[in-house]
Amino acid sequence: METQELVDAALAEDVGSGDVTTAATVAPQTRAHARITQKAPGVVFGVEVAALVFRRLDPDAVLTQTGPEGVWREGGPVMEIVGGAAALLAAERTALNFLAQLSGVATLTARCVQAVAGTGARILDTRKTAPGMRMLQKQAVAAGGGTNHRIGLFDAILIKENHAALAGGVGAAVRMARARFPELPLEVECSSLAEVDEALAAQAPRILLDNMNLEQLRAAVMHVAGRAELEASGGFTLDGIRAVAQTGVDFISVGALTHSAPALDLSLLLELLP
Numbered sequence: 001m002e003t004q005e006l007v008d009a010a011l012a013e014d015v016g017s018g019d020v021t022t023a024a025t026v027a028p029q030t031r032a033h034a035r036i037t038q039k040a041p042g043v044v045f046g047v048e049v050a051a052l053v054f055r056r057l058d059p060d061a062v063l064t065q066t067g068p069e070g071v072w073r074e075g076g077p078v079m080e081i082v083g084g085a086a087a088l089l090a091a092e093r094t095a096l097n098f099l100a101q102l103s104g105v106a107t108l109t110a111r112c113v114q115a116v117a118g119t120g121a122r123i124l125d126t127r128k129t130a131p132g133m134r135m136l137q138k139q140a141v142a143a144g145g146g147t148n149h150r151i152g153l154f155d156a157i158l159i160k161e162n163h164a165a166l167a168g169g170v171g172a173a174v175r176m177a178r179a180r181f182p183e184l185p186l187e188v189e190c191s192s193l194a195e196v197d198e199a200l201a202a203q204a205p206r207i208l209l210d211n212m213n214l215e216q217l218r219a220a221v222m223h224v225a226g227r228a229e230l231e232a233s234g235g236f237t238l239d240g241i242r243a244v245a246q247t248g249v250d251f252i253s254v255g256a257l258t259h260s261a262p263a264l265d266l267s268l269l270l271e272l273l274p
Helices: 003-015 020-025 047-057 085-115 134-143 161-167 170-180 193-201 214-224 241-245
Strands: 031-038 062-065 076-084 122-124 157-159 186-190 206-210 229-233 251-253 266-272
Touching: 003 047, 003 085, 003 134, 020 085, 031 085, 047 062, 047 076, 047 085, 076 085, 085 122, 085 134, 085 241, 085 266, 157 161, 157 170, 161 170, 161 186, 170 186, 170 193, 186 193, 193 206, 193 214, 206 214, 214 229, 214 241, 241 251
Parallel strands: 122 251, 157 186, 186 206, 206 229, 229 251
Antiparallel strands: 031 076, 031 266, 062 076
16 A cells, blocks of 8 residues: 555544544634654654655645654654644644554664674564555664565565475475576475475575574574574564574564554644744
């Protein structure tokens, strides 16, 4: 979904036929100055989306970005908007919803990246994204210092347990996929060293080590010995992710970056203009 379509859908959901509270309490010609502030440590991302929301309801609104995106900081100003008071009030929640959620994704990503610093492991996102929000959430991951995995089912091959079972095994699935789509990146999920050997024999370039504990991950890294890239996956938490990185894997995929990131605390305050 295009960002403007997403914004329009969000505004339709929230504003509907009109902001009745503002219509009842604010004179139509009233103008105001709004300030958005970051109130908690983290990485801000999504200013352009928030700007689209405000401009959709007031095309003449004047917006100024007053703080950086993609940078960890303790807090501070984010953006200022001057425009019609009714439009600013109607846009407020939708703009903050986008900004807080995307900043939350960037912030959790930055925390994970910081946790594995110096190990050589890279933090990956997944397809566990909010419907319609995938591209924005992946951009937020990148803003937080993470690495984007495949966008969807169409741009890379990821052979998982069910695919392998239906194809007749890990090795057979890899060979079939490589023959059908030789130009696409390929990765295969393995849950044991025996499956890893099948993947290596079929010349899989990347292996996903699924739900392995630290001992199993270390053993897999030693066993593969650089013959394929290794990705660890399995519901890892921020507290334990450095230990996973220290096993020697190349990548750690973290679904929580996009499906469970807490929203970053932001506020919007409005001042009446003469």
